[in-house]
Amino acid sequence: AQTVTQSQPEMSVQEAETVTLSCTYDTSESNYYLFWYKQPPSRQMILVIRQEAYKQQNATENRFSVNFQKAAKSFSLKISDSQLGDTAMYFCAFMKPSGNTPLVFGKGTRLSVIA
Amino acid sequence: NAGVTQTPKFRILKIGQSMTLQCTQDMNHNYMYWYRQDPGMGLKLIYYSVGAGITDKGEVPNGYNVSRSTTEDFPLRLELAAPSQTSVYFCASSLRRTTFSYEQYFGPGTRLTVT
Numbered sequence: 001a002q003t004v005t006q007s008q009p010e011m012s013v014q015e016a017e018t019v020t021l022s023c024t025y026d027t028s029e030s031n032y033y034l035f036w037y038k039q040p041p042s043r044q045m046i047l048v049i050r051q052e053a054y055k056q057q058n059a060t061e062n063r064f065s066v067n068f069q070k071a072a073k074s075f076s077l078k079i080s081d082s083q084l085g086d087t088a089m090y091f092c093a094f095m096k097p098s099g100n101t102p103l104v105f106g107k108g109t110r111l112s113v114i115a
Numbered sequence: 116n117a118g119v120t121q122t123p124k125f126r127i128l129k130i131g132q133s134m135t136l137q138c139t140q141d142m143n144h145n146y147m148y149w150y151r152q153d154p155g156m157g158l159k160l161i162y163y164s165v166g167a168g169i170t171d172k173g174e175v176p177n178g179y180n181v182s183r184s185t186t187e188d189f190p191l192r193l194e195l196a197a198p199s200q201t202s203v204y205f206c207a208s209s210l211r212r213t214t215f216s217y218e219q220y221f222g223p224g225t226r227l228t229v230t
Contacts, residue, residue, distance in 0.1 A: 033218075035218060037221075042223075043203060043223065043224045043226075044221065044223055044224070045158075045205060045207075045221035045224075046221075047218050047219075047220075050218055091157055091158070102146075102148055102160050102163050102173065102219075103148075103158075103160075103207075103219055105157035105158045105159075106157055107155075107156055107157045108156075108157050
């Protein structure tokens with residue numbers, strides 16, 4: 001079974017600074033997907049970024065980028081130029097590409113952006 | 116498109132009462148999911164469905180039932196509410212094919228309190 005571990009329960013960052021959230025996972029699969037979801041105080045789950053394991057290039061979405069290290073089974077999220085609206089819980093998630101296995105979530109990291 | 120909608124947004128139940136949480140998606144997604152999120156935790160899968168008429172248990176199915184009579188709807192039924200079912204419930208949907216899967220889209224959640 002796949003597991004996802006987020007070792008940082010809480011983090012804080014100054015506005016306009018850069019912060020990196022860690023995520024490690026355990027799987028015997030060679031192909032899979034990894035996601036970062038953001039959950040602001042409104043509770044809505046919002047997809048931030050996704051990475052296909054077969055792609056060597058790290059995914060980027062505006063101020064959000066990942067550092068995907070397949071051999072180390074590591075998938076960290078970097079947020080550049082942090083904004084107050086980035087304050088949220090961030091969840092790392094794993095999914096196999098086919099079959100009936102759904103998303104496996106980590107326990108989340110609570111990020112606070114401080115003015 | 117409305118995406119994934121859930122009703123109600125909030126509900127308070129007494130122990131032993133029953134209720135149905137409604138979930139509808141208008142994206143023609145074949146997969147649908149129910150998760151629960153306990154305070155300070157990640158999401159845990161309750162049930163999921165790979166298409167109309169097909170459902171399967173997730174990680175924490177006890178105390179719940181589901182049905183999937185149409186592609187759009189995936190209601191979650193609590194038969195005898197217990198305090199341990201106090202949680203936030205999220206419905207999600209995704210499009211999955213044999214060789215490719217897309218990310219899950221989440222509804223806004225239902226906050227349920229059982230007293």
